[in-house]
Amino acid sequence: MAFDKKRKHSGEQAQAKRSQSKGGPKRQKTQNTEKHFVPVDELPWQTVEVPEMFDDAEGFYGLEEIQGVDVVREGDVVKFVAAVPKGKAGKKKDDKKAEDQKMEDNEDEFEGFDDTPEEESTPVETKAGDQKKEPKTKKDAKDQKKEPKEAKKDGKKDAKKQKKPAPQPTEDPELESNLFTSLDTLPDIEPEEDVDTSEWAPLELSPDLVAAIGNLRFGKPTPIQARAIPEIINGHDVIGKASTGSGKTLAFGIPIVEKWLAKQAEGKEDEKKHPIAMILSPTRELAHQISDHLKKLCDGLTESPYICSVTGGLAIQKQLRQLEKADIIIGTPGRLWEVISTEIAVMNSIRQIDFLVVDEADRLLKDGQFKEAEDIIKALDRTRPGEEAEEDSDSDEEPTPKHNRQTLVFSATFNKALQQKLAGKARYNLMGEAESLEHLLKKLNFREAKPKFIDANPVSQMADKLKEGLIHCGDLEKDLYLYAVLLLQPTRRALVFTNAINTVRRLTPFLQNLGLPAISLHSDMEQKARLRSLEKFKADPPKNANPGSSVQAPILVATDVAARGLDIPNVDLVIHYHVPRSADDYVHRSGRTARATQSGVSIMLCGPKEDIPTQRLITKVHASTAASSGKPKKDLLGVQTIDIDRRLVSHLKPRVTLSKKITETTIAKEKGAKEDDWLKNAAEELGIELDEDEFEKVGSWKGKGSGKKQQEKQARAVGKQEVQKWRWELKELLKRRVNTGVSERYLNGVDVEGLLRGVRSEFLGQVEGLGL
Numbered sequence: 023m024a025f026d027k028k029r030k031h032s033g034e035q036a037q038a039k040r041s042q043s044k045g046g047p048k049r050q051k052t053q054n055t056e057k058h059f060v061p062v063d064e065l066p067w068q069t070v071e072v073p074e075m076f077d078d079a080e081g082f083y084g085l086e087e088i089q090g091v092d093v094v095r096e097g098d099v100v101k102f103v104a105a106v107p108k109g110k111a112g113k114k115k116d117d118k119k120a121e122d123q124k125m126e127d128n129e130d131e132f133e134g135f136d137d138t139p140e141e142e143s144t145p146v147e148t149k150a151g152d153q154k155k156e157p158k159t160k161k162d163a164k165d166q167k168k169e170p171k172e173a174k175k176d177g178k179k180d181a182k183k184q185k186k187p188a189p190q191p192t193e194d195p196e197l198e199s200n201l202f203t204s205l206d207t208l209p210d211i212e213p214e215e216d217v218d219t220s221e222w223a224p225l226e227l228s229p230d231l232v233a234a235i236g237n238l239r240f241g242k243p244t245p246i247q248a249r250a251i252p253e254i255i256n257g258h259d260v261i262g263k264a265s266t267g268s269g270k271t272l273a274f275g276i277p278i279v280e281k282w283l284a285k286q287a288e289g290k291e292d293e294k295k296h297p298i299a300m301i302l303s304p305t306r307e308l309a310h311q312i313s314d315h316l317k318k319l320c321d322g323l324t325e326s327p328y329i330c331s332v333t334g335g336l337a338i339q340k341q342l343r344q345l346e347k348a349d350i351i352i353g354t355p356g357r358l359w360e361v362i363s364t365e366i367a368v369m370n371s372i373r374q375i376d377f378l379v380v381d382e383a384d385r386l387l388k389d390g391q392f393k394e395a396e397d398i399i400k401a402l403d404r405t406r407p408g409e410e411a412e413e414d415s416d417s418d419e420e421p422t423p424k425h426n427r428q429t430l431v432f433s434a435t436f437n438k439a440l441q442q443k444l445a446g447k448a449r450y451n452l453m454g455e456a457e458s459l460e461h462l463l464k465k466l467n468f469r470e471a472k473p474k475f476i477d478a479n480p481v482s483q484m485a486d487k488l489k490e491g492l493i494h495c496g497d498l499e500k501d502l503y504l505y506a507v508l509l510l511q512p513t514r515r516a517l518v519f520t521n522a523i524n525t526v527r528r529l530t531p532f533l534q535n536l537g538l539p540a541i542s543l544h545s546d547m548e549q550k551a552r553l554r555s556l557e558k559f560k561a562d563p564p565k566n567a568n569p570g571s572s573v574q575a576p577i578l579v580a581t582d583v584a585a586r587g588l589d590i591p592n593v594d595l596v597i598h599y600h601v602p603r604s605a606d607d608y609v610h611r612s613g614r615t616a617r618a619t620q621s622g623v624s625i626m627l628c629g630p631k632e633d634i635p636t637q638r639l640i641t642k643v644h645a646s647t648a649a650s651s652g653k654p655k656k657d658l659l660g661v662q663t664i665d666i667d668r669r670l671v672s673h674l675k676p677r678v679t680l681s682k683k684i685t686e687t688t689i690a691k692e693k694g695a696k697e698d699d700w701l702k703n704a705a706e707e708l709g710i711e712l713d714e715d716e717f718e719k720v721g722s723w724k725g726k727g728s729g730k731k732q733q734e735k736q737a738r739a740v741g742k743q744e745v746q747k748w749r750w751e752l753k754e755l756l757k758r759r760v761n762t763g764v765s766e767r768y769l770n771g772v773d774v775e776g777l778l779r780g781v782r783s784e785f786l787g788q789v790e791g792l793g794l
């Protein structure tokens with residue numbers, strides 16, 4: 023069933039509307055005030071309540087303030103634009119009217135009101151995070167109620183006059199995370215830079231939404247958006263597959279917002295509000311990013327839905343309050359289930375959603391989140407009191423879904439066999455169904471017997487502008503090669519993936535000791551620390567913060583918690599310190615670079631033991647590309663072997679060895695101190711007194727891992743002074759020239775670029791081949 027047909031229009035219309043709404047001195051109109059040029063002596067100054075402590079202050083007779091006044095320069099003349107209570111404007115002097123008229127006549131000459139924060143000389147209450155103004159008086163309320171009908175009569179005109187809402191605040195200021203989306207990097211739009219949105223016309227979106235998309239400067243839909251949006255708007259369930267960074271979030275986000283706008287236009291104000299969509303995300307970071315991404319889109323609308331994210335690590339009560347007023351909910355399954363399962367009213371309200379979205383669906387199965395996702399879906403489908411179950415217990419057939427929601431499932435990777443089956447090409451039953459994605463899809467209880475399967479990238483799974491490389495090295499040389507690659511790419515924002523939290527814990531200080539700005543991210547960190555790490559990583563490297571060092575771009579060392587969906591701007595380099603556990607993980611990790619229209623490089627560090635799994639992984643990822651080209655596979659696997667100049671690497675060895683020793687000793691000491699505390703506490707609780715020998719005995723154990731324990735013990739025994747000495751030695755080494763065998767140049771010094779030019783014969787020749 024199609025929705026919003028009444029609101030059809032062409033992209034050109036939206037373009038025209040947008041130019042009008044952005045170009046000229048729009049008279050902003052809110053419920054109680056309008057914007058006008060105001061003579062300087064009529065500006066609405068307001069007396070400031072001076073705190074009592076200043077009552078006796080001599081000469082402090084009065085302080086006045088003014089808010090929300092725009093200063094407009096017209097040639098040499100400076101004018102002021104301010105919000106004036108409705109109606110009052112008409113009573114202004116004649117020249118004021120002329121002024122206003124002039125403002126309207128000159129609509130194309132002045133740009134500037136759209137981003138003005140909501141300012142009122144008579145402030146009105148705002149629902150937290152809601153752009154709709156609460157009426158202050160009954161009359162205002164009536165006026166406000168009238169507005170949708172008037173808007174329907176003359177939608178375009180009203181939309182033009184309506185004030186653009188202030189951006190939605192994030193739910194928690196600490197999460198004020200424009201962290202996640204590369205939209206943040208977009209510069210402010212000048213009127214002449216208006217984006218031509220005519221390529222969105224075939225999607226028949228409402229003018230307001232096309233204008234909001236134009237605000238994001240997205241001139242045309244990506245392939246997955248072009249194919250998925252119409253199917254979703256036409257009411258279909260959709261399973262969408264498209265490569266990483268190809269705009270899947272808006273492929274489901276745009277139709278959701280479109281439907282919300284359609285519902286607003288229907289104006290069923292008396293109906294009890296319920297959320298329109300629930301989006302399940304596998305990680306907290308991704309949930310916040312989706313939320314931010316949708317908010318950015320909605321910032322360009324005249325009226326926006328209330329979007330909230332519900333993830334672990336943040337206060338439940340606060341999230342519950344936000345859920346009560348939410349239009350679009352984004353959350354991780356675990357926390358969502360925790361919050362909604364206990365609140366019947368919220369649960370009942372969520373049952374009426376129009377869309378259930380499962381982002382990164384295949385990951386849900388892996389992360390043990392499936393149980394909660396399943397619980398949520400079951401709870402959504404459970405009949406409410408007063409409703410009759412339609413299930414026919416005698417029938418073998420799947421029960422007809424009672425719900426009316428559309429289900430949308432998106433990922434860059436889906437199990438191959440399942441893909442074939444969905445595309446109608448497989449005649450066999452899937453193996454291991456209970457654990458397959460098909461099982462999840464069944465549980466999702468689609469509304470349609472056969473959801474639309476859209477594969478926007480059937481041939482290659484990898485992003486178009488991604489280049490892939492492989493470095494073979496010894497198991498114990500990975501740190502060395504990691505350092506070499508990072509050092510040789512000083513200006514590249516790099517993301518280093520490992521398979522273990524402990525490796526993140528070790529590599530971060532290891533790189534920091536070497537003077538590199540490394541930051542950690544793993545699931546064992548506090549939520550706020552995780553968000554802070556992302557924020558730091560996203561921040562621009564300080565310009566010339568460390569003169570003499572070219573290595574300034576931040577480096578994020580992370581587990582696979584950062585592999586899915588994160589849209590961090592300008593990540594140029596992904597390094598797989600450990601070869602990923604699966605081909606899909608490789609696709610997602612590598613997909614953190616080369617997003618949207620950008621290019622990027624992904625390099626795997628491959629130890630001898632990882633050789634075979636790596637070959638398998640590459641074959642799996644690139645086999646279809648090779649097959650479709652008809653050329654021999656080995657020529658086309660697309661992953662280039664990089665031979666790093668051994669001489670260069672050997673020159674780096676002494677610093678790497680020192681940094682490793684310092685790192686491992688420090689970690690062992692910290693760990694030892696924690697274990698000692700634990701043992702002492704346990705002994706204390708049991709009322710046992712341990713003498714030194716017993717303490718040693720309990721703390722050491724034989725068996726698996728005892729070799730490592732022994733090493734740790736030795737590391738703990740290293741004295742403070744020894745560590746200080748290593749630090750000093752390392753510092754000296756970092757200052758010193760590295761003889762590359764070609765010429766003497768600084769490695770960690772200003773002349774890195776020169777060094778790179780000097781050793782281009784082997785290493786750089788290859789790396790340049792990758793576009794580095």
Ligand SMILES: Nc1ncnc2c1ncn2[C@@H]1O[C@H](COP(=O)(O)OP(=O)(O)OP(=O)(O)O)[C@@H](O)[C@H]1O
Nearest residue numbers: 204240242243244266267268269270271587589618
């Ligand atoms: N139509 C468009 N034109 C240009 N850029 C777009 C368009 N739509 C989305 N983008 C941008 O593309 C980037 C990637 O989008 P998004 O995060 O939705 O990718 P994705 O396909 O979900 O990736 P992943 O599989 O890694 O989750 C974002 O920065 C987004 O702002």
